[in-house]
Amino acid sequence: MFEQTISEDEAGQRIDKLARRLLAEVPLSGIFKMIRTKRIRVNGKRTQNDYLLQAGDVVEFRVVQPGPSGVPLPPKPRVHKLPEVPILYEDDSVLAVDKPGGMAVHPGSGIKGGTLVDWARHYLQVDEEQKEFKPSPAHRLDRETSGVILVAKKRKAMVRLTEIFTEGAAHKRYLALVKGRMPRPKGTIDLPLAEHQQTARSRAERGVNMQPAVTHFRVLASGAGVSLLECTIETGRTHQIRRHLAAIGHPVAGDSRYGDFPFNREVAKGWGLDRQFLHARRLELEHPVTGNPLVVQAPLPRELAQVLHAAGIAWTLPKDSDQGEKA
Template identity: 55%
Template sequence: MIEFRIEEDSAGMRLDKFLRKKLANVPTSHLFKMIRVKKVRVNGKRAQPEQPLAAGDTISIRGTQEQLLAPSAPEERKPPPPPAVDPSELDILLEDDWLMAVNKPSGMAVHTGSGITGGTLVDYVRAYLGPKAVRNDFTASPAHRLDRETSGVILVAKRRPAMVHFTDLFTNGHPRKRYLTLVKGKMPRDSGVINLPLAEHQQTAESKARRGVNMQDAITRWKVIRQSSEAALLSCVIETGRTHQIRRHLVAIGHPVAGDKKYGDFAFNRDVRARWGLKRLFLHAEFIEFPHPAHQGKVAVEAELPPELKDVLKRAALDPS
């Protein structure tokens, strides 16, 4: 019989994933069979492969160390190093042992993806943390996303329990988030609510063919900060976290976000670029409030509007100051 005790930084990991790490020389199919025939127990009880583990849990496995524990693995070929980035360029708004809040600039992708191979927020965070980026098999990672062209506050989990906390929060709780955006035209009133379901952004063609377009509830609350005859500076609070929610909602009511190359008014974008110098999407994640993953106390983080967007507001005579 061998036993493992779950430490705090492994809390939230699935049982099957934990076993694959600890018993690397045991075939995955055999691990599942061991769980099925009750050779693996958690706190003395029958276990399920997908069950999340909690700090203090004890995993008991029938078998000897010689049978189950992996020998030293041969040295593997190391992957090529990521593109060099200067971590001093990272604008850190808040940091403790559990998390970081970073002010992401416009133009920086959060993760690698189609056509993006480096210079991401992930690269900067891990370069800044160095060896501390990895803790008990968990690597510090962003807890949510911002569009590449959107600037502002983004949270990074430095420990696995923090990521578990944020994943649940963004999936079910929706932390309070506030954005600043510049939109085309004169708003009909000082504030309003857009309650308009949006099509699932990443639904596959197979899924659409099988069950039709999946519509998701989406609510955006907006408030006018400054207004002219041509444009309005808005504060937006989202109660749901759909992809491109603010951009899609505002264009749906006839007020596209300035500088939006995907959903925006292209003639308006050309005009504000020429007259006001706007060269990017005018959308900034200004504020986020959330319960801390360790003590559950409220934490509020704010990111000041970037200088290039302040300049646009001055030229448009919409500077709120």
């Protein structure tokens, strides 16, 4: 048995949501059964699945924990070598960083450590054994994409940021260097994309699930057979910008999945580009706690600026506005 005392930040969430996070190995049906049979109690009393926790509530979990009784579990090993991650903005609720290209946001298949999750929790000195909410990235960037990403430091900030990103209320701007010269100075790609995570069984039963996807672009500069674009998206499909630009014949330079492979070899050899040229340069949204406008910008990485110079593009990232939260 163990207990969890609800903090101010933990308050307001449903008891079943808390239980699912703390008992990740238990299926939802098992969580409901534990609540129904009083193996999960609040303040010593029976509760309901939809009970909203209050600050100061004591939640009892009458379950068997792994490890010898009374002996604490050994701490999870930390990743000792973490890449440098520039901090762009920080307050009590959120942390905005400039993720380097090549750094995964979350652990996954073949990714054992050195993720942005590892870095953020190390920087914020999080105890990995604590049962309260742990700071986590509120959205994603591809591993090879650099730029602005937000980390929620508190649960309430994460809840609101999830709503903002799901509603499409966050305004993102990306920089992409693409193959060829664009036929017009700006345009819109309105092209449905196949659901990236659809299972084989689902495809066999219902066919490919096509999802609406809209990307806007404008040409910032042109060089030796390439164009520098600023892209904005109305939808957040997986690899959307990369897939859309490849679909119109202007793949992102260095894109190892959707790109033009002979072209990638040329720019790698001639300009030293060793990753895809896609950078999340600006993020504008409502602060998840104060509601004030929040603007965060990331400078163009040095390795990408050197590629522009090699391509004959004399362009620098403008300072659209001051960075940070606006009162």
